[in-house]
């Protein structure tokens with residue numbers, strides 16, 4: 001079958017991590033008989049340089065015509081002094097809201113091969129894991145098109161006072177919670193709503209909606225945590241979590257925190273969706289690693305491409321319903337890690353000589369393609 005994929009390589013390391021991800025998709029296409037057709041689009045800093053705006057209208061319109069969108073990262077120091085509405089990151093907000101993808105799924109699991117890259121002690125991991133293993137596997141579902149990133153903002157008192165507004169409607173909260181419950185139903189059937197209901201009115205609405213929606217999912221255990229406690233619990237006992245559902249701002253921060261537990265932010269994929277439809281060709285989705293454009297390592301073949309390759313696996317699973325192919329990509333990633341291949345961000349300084357081989361972005365991508373083709 002043929003599929004169209006909008007590609008937004010973006011800035012910094014974006015193009016470097018998108019290239020191996022498309023090679024992996026092409027390998028999937030060759031092996032399983034699918035045709036992936038790419039439509040390369042410009043957004044972020046590159047678009048500002050070429051057209052003066054972070055998200056040209058043609059980019060959004062062309063993306064809407066595709067079956068899915070794969071994005072590298074946008075932004076960089078050269079655009080940081082521009083006014084807020086002209087910054088590269090506005091392209092992300094525009095794409096997410098323009099494509100109507102309001103739920104961001106961020107799986108955070110510790111791969112056994114990277115256990116030593118996790119900063120948490122083994123015994124701490126074991127204590128919170130129901131099977132007593134030094135392992136955790138959680139999913140953060142972040143609301144993506146509402147809250148403080150989209151609320152009213154401005155300056156008063158001749159620029160000496162600034163405000164941003166957190167607003168959520170019942171409907172916005174309900175729809176992202178339903179995605180969380182669907183995901184929890186496919187996992188270990190536990191869902192934790194994270195908010196700041198002891199202080200924020202918008203969080204109190206989150207709790208009201210959650211307690212109403214929870215009635216419809218009696219098979220799923222619902223719990224609630226304040227965000228400050230959740231930030232602590234992620235470090236103290238990450239194994240206690242299955243699915244976390246939270247607002248745009250809290251999800252942004254908690255998922256970066258959680259990424260460190262897996263060894264590197266370069267490992268983590270994400271999917272932004274409007275629904276999860278297991279067993280059928282899914283909706284348009286936007287897929288991207290959770291990291292940024294990493295200007296400090298851009299252009300040096302140092303970036304870890306695995307977060308983007310795993311985002312491509314999520315694309316196959318959620319937008320194309322190609323579960324087998326998605327699992328094959330994930331298995332190929334595990335296979336190269338089993339071989340001892342590491343990009344610099346996940347390499348152990350204390351590794352025994354000969355157990356790990358530090359490789360660059362391109363070589364890591366090629367190794368995943370090879371493992372996929374031979375797997």
Ligand code: NAD
Nearest residue numbers: 073074075076265266291292293294295296297303304345
């Ligand atoms: P960042 O995620 O780009 O980098 C944080 C740190 O992680 C850096 O030390 C970087 O070298 C490292 N890192 C990130 N990705 C890596 C990878 N794949 N492999 C190895 N190391 C990796 O965050 P930042 O430095 O706060 O932001 C840099 C720029 O990216 C800013 O302009 C920011 O606004 C933008 N940004 C974009 C997105 C996005 O496009 N989705 C997300 C976050 C930040």
